[in-house]
Amino acid sequence: MSRKSDTVRPLLRVRELSVRFGMRGGRDIAAVSDVSFDLAAGECLALVGESGCGKSVLVSALLGLLPANARTSGSALLHRPTHDGGPGPAGQDEPLDLLAADEATLARTVRGRRVGLVPQSPAAHLTPVRTVRSQLAETVRELKGLRGKELAEATRAAAGRAAFPADHLDRYPHQLSGGLAQRAATALALVGDAPLLLADEPTTGLDRDLVERTVDELRAHTGEARGLLLITHDLAAAERIADRVAVMYAGRVVEVAAAGDFFGGPGPRHPYARGLLAALPERDFTPIPGMPPELGRLPDGCAFASRCTRASAACARLPAPDGGVACHHPVTTGRPACRHREGSTV
Amino acid sequence: MTGTALPALELDSVTAGYQRRAPVLRDVSLTVAAGESVGLLGPSGCGKSTLAKVAALLHRPYAGTVRLGGEPAGGWRHRAPRAQRTAVGVVFQQPRLAADPRLTLAALIAEPLRATGRGAQATERVAQLAQAVGLGDDLLARRPHEVSDGQLQRACVARALALRPRVLVCDEMTAMLDASTTAALVAVVEDYRQRSGAALLAVGHDRALLERWCDRTVALGAVAGPRDGTELRSVPRAPADRSAG
Numbered sequence: 001m002s003r004k005s006d007t008v009r010p011l012l013r014v015r016e017l018s019v020r021f022g023m024r025g026g027r028d029i030a031a032v033s034d035v036s037f038d039l040a041a042g043e044c045l046a047l048v049g050e051s052g053c054g055k056s057v058l059v060s061a062l063l064g065l066l067p068a069n070a071r072t073s074g075s076a077l078l079h080r081p082t083h084d085g086g087p088g089p090a091g092q093d094e095p096l097d098l099l100a101a102d103e104a105t106l107a108r109t110v111r112g113r114r115v116g117l118v119p120q121s122p123a124a125h126l127t128p129v130r131t132v133r134s135q136l137a138e139t140v141r142e143l144k145g146l147r148g149k150e151l152a153e154a155t156r157a158a159a160g161r162a163a164f165p166a167d168h169l170d171r172y173p174h175q176l177s178g179g180l181a182q183r184a185a186t187a188l189a190l191v192g193d194a195p196l197l198l199a200d201e202p203t204t205g206l207d208r209d210l211v212e213r214t215v216d217e218l219r220a221h222t223g224e225a226r227g228l229l230l231i232t233h234d235l236a237a238a239e240r241i242a243d244r245v246a247v248m249y250a251g252r253v254v255e256v257a258a259a260g261d262f263f264g265g266p267g268p269r270h271p272y273a274r275g276l277l278a279a280l281p282e283r284d285f286t287p288i289p290g291m292p293p294e295l296g297r298l299p300d301g302c303a304f305a306s307r308c309t310r311a312s313a314a315c316a317r318l319p320a321p322d323g324g325v326a327c328h329h330p331v332t333t334g335r336p337a338c339r340h341r342e343g344s345t346v
Numbered sequence: 347m348t349g350t351a352l353p354a355l356e357l358d359s360v361t362a363g364y365q366r367r368a369p370v371l372r373d374v375s376l377t378v379a380a381g382e383s384v385g386l387l388g389p390s391g392c393g394k395s396t397l398a399k400v401a402a403l404l405h406r407p408y409a410g411t412v413r414l415g416g417e418p419a420g421g422w423r424h425r426a427p428r429a430q431r432t433a434v435g436v437v438f439q440q441p442r443l444a445a446d447p448r449l450t451l452a453a454l455i456a457e458p459l460r461a462t463g464r465g466a467q468a469t470e471r472v473a474q475l476a477q478a479v480g481l482g483d484d485l486l487a488r489r490p491h492e493v494s495d496g497q498l499q500r501a502c503v504a505r506a507l508a509l510r511p512r513v514l515v516c517d518e519m520t521a522m523l524d525a526s527t528t529a530a531l532v533a534v535v536e537d538y539r540q541r542s543g544a545a546l547l548a549v550g551h552d553r554a555l556l557e558r559w560c561d562r563t564v565a566l567g568a569v570a571g572p573r574d575g576t577e578l579r580s581v582p583r584a585p586a587d588r589s590a591g
Contacts, residue, residue, distance in 0.1 A: 050524035052494030178390050205439070205521055207390045207551035233524040279525040281558035287530035291480060291497070 009079050010038035011227040012062075012196055016074035017099070019054070019061050023069070029296045031057040033251045034074070036321070041081050041195065044219060044228040046242035046259070048235060048276070050292060054251040055231045056120070059200045062098050062229075063115060064106040072099045078114060081195045081225055112143055116194035118218065120201040122185035126173040132159070132184045133169035136191070143192040162187035163217065179210045183217075190221060197222065200231045208236075215241045235280060239263045247273040250292055250303035256324045269330040272304045302328065352416035354380040354545035355401055355513045360410030362400050363393070369408055370396045374578055376547075376564065378513070380415075383539065383546035385556030388566035395439075397566065398517040398549045402436045414513060432462060435511030439518035441498035445490045451501040452476070452486040458508045475504035479534050496527040503531055507538050514539070517549045532559050 019032040032054045039045050047055055060066050062076055077095040101110065111117070119125035127135055137155045140146055146154050156166055164183040173181060182202065189197065199218055203211040211234065219241040222228040232238055238245055242259040247270060255262075255270040268274045275288035290307040293299065299306070305315035310329040319326045355378040363369035370393035378384045388394040399405035400412060406422035413419070414434065420427040438444040445454055455475055456468040464471075476486055479500040490498050499519070506514065514535060520528035536559075539546055550556050556563050564578050 050494075050527060051496050051522070205518075207388075208553065209389060235525055276525050279529040281529075281552070281555040285529050285532070285558055287528075287533060288526045 010040045011079055011081060012039040013077045017058070017061065017076055018073045019057050019066065020071045021069050022071065023296070027296055030251050030298055031295055032061065035253050037246055037253065037256060039227040039229055041227050042222065042224045044222055044230055044242050045244050045246060046230045046232060046238035047246045047248055048232055048238050049248035050233060053248045053292065055248055056200055059198050059231055062198060063111060063117060064098065064101065064103065075099055078196065112139070112192040112194065114194050115196045115198060116189035116192060118186050118189045118197060118199040118202045120204055122181040123173055125185050126181065128173050131170050131172055136187060139188050139191045158191050159187050161190055178206050179213070182206065182214050186217065195226050197226055197228045199228065201233070203232065203234055203237050211237050212240060235277065247276070250298060251295055252303065252326065254304070254326045269325045270327045271308045271310050271331065274331060353377045354415055355547060356413040357401060358411040358413065360400055360407045360412065362396055362405060362407035366408060376578055378545045378547055380545055381543045383548065383560040385560035385563035386547060386549045386566060387551065387553055387556055387563055389551060392566050394549045394566050395517050398515050398547065401547055402434045402515045403431060428462065432509045433511055434513045434515060435506035435509065437502055437506045437516045437519045439521050441495060441502045442490060444502055445498055447490050450487055450489055451481060451493065454501050455504045455508060458505060462509065471508060475507060478537070479504045480530065495522050496524065499523060499531065503534055510542060512544050514544055514546045516546065520555065521550065528555065
């Protein structure tokens, strides 16, 4: 499924990314734990999971937008696209670790320029007291350095790229429908031609037609040159555009699979991912019993064990990711059998 | 719609909106029998949330009648007679906007009981409700900012059931939630309906969900014509029919 599999180097390489929030009383919240994945140019990776599983914290970590009480570890290497026509001599090929970069670097060279964010709630993301044109023009001016007539033209062009109608540019955010507000926010995210797009629940609250249009547009903007990380709890939206799916549970990625296998015949292999998919009204419509554990009080072993029908004594130990699934008792789906690795490297 | 005596909820030629000259709903009628569940489908901005608010006596229509159990609505919002106000339970789309941030989840669930002078039953009833929606003691002691959207919505569903309403209005109850929490909360509502015989009006845009959940679905959509307006039509259960969703 994943196109560009021949690309040696991904656009984004995340390794053992963890985020801890230090709380009062010395308690720690393990919001994200040991997350590793690659994202190639031209690829859409959907990160799915229920609310509170750490998806949005992961996005904030990649943008350096975590609050002061957060501690991160691991790495998130952002490479320049292989066929990059961007600025700088060829020698500037060193990847940038988004977790280690300082605020000045992130603010001046990363946000908007190398990583674009399509936000969760466009209505809240846009400034309510300024028109769409004014906000878009500001972004174009900052990122492209244009002035005057050129700026006005580039602003219109930027709106056009996200299919935002030019005759709505002088409207304020509250005068826009949900779909148009989403396009305005997408237009802002696309201005800087960032090779990596992060879309954090871009379809929350939109109706089905708008969800489909929004994700189709995101997919189209991804094209061949960009990578798209789509954070969503909407499995239908993920199925529609994703090349690969990563399932997150209690701060960990428990399964990464090709979208075709995940949603199609073989189905997910992790019991949680299977349960999540089975809960869809189109499928069994049965909930997974219980609720996810508190991120401040995670068990030592598998965090899903207490809700899992396949759990055994082995689940008191943390399962290491193996062949894309982190489970001691993955569902066998007729694909090549996977080895059980007992050593805990994670 | 059905032959039984008095429908639990009846909207008769309701015209409602926020500007008198340009109402969102025009002449809409809808009947939900006791024990029946009706899904109301429609795209963003078609007026389905306005209709839900009118049905829950939270928004006064410009014209038309709302009847609960055959009785015409005696007022709107806080002016609605208590017996009618408490006969309708409402769950909104965004639990964070529907929950007082100062209250613990236990106090949140108990609020309707306290407000109607039934505070003495609160402890017992909250325990029942919390168990039904799957909230443990630990979560009940927390405030909204300390729980996830899904957990807070569980509390909001429990609150809506606290006074044993005869009509439940769920306006996009699960739009913010993942598949498993959605299925869990729908199961809670259906369990209550089965035991109580309450009527349900479930508003949403997720056709697959409402068709699975409800006895029948109707679609709210704009009518092209000389006069702007809305119409309600029942939706055939054909997955291929995309025209109405």
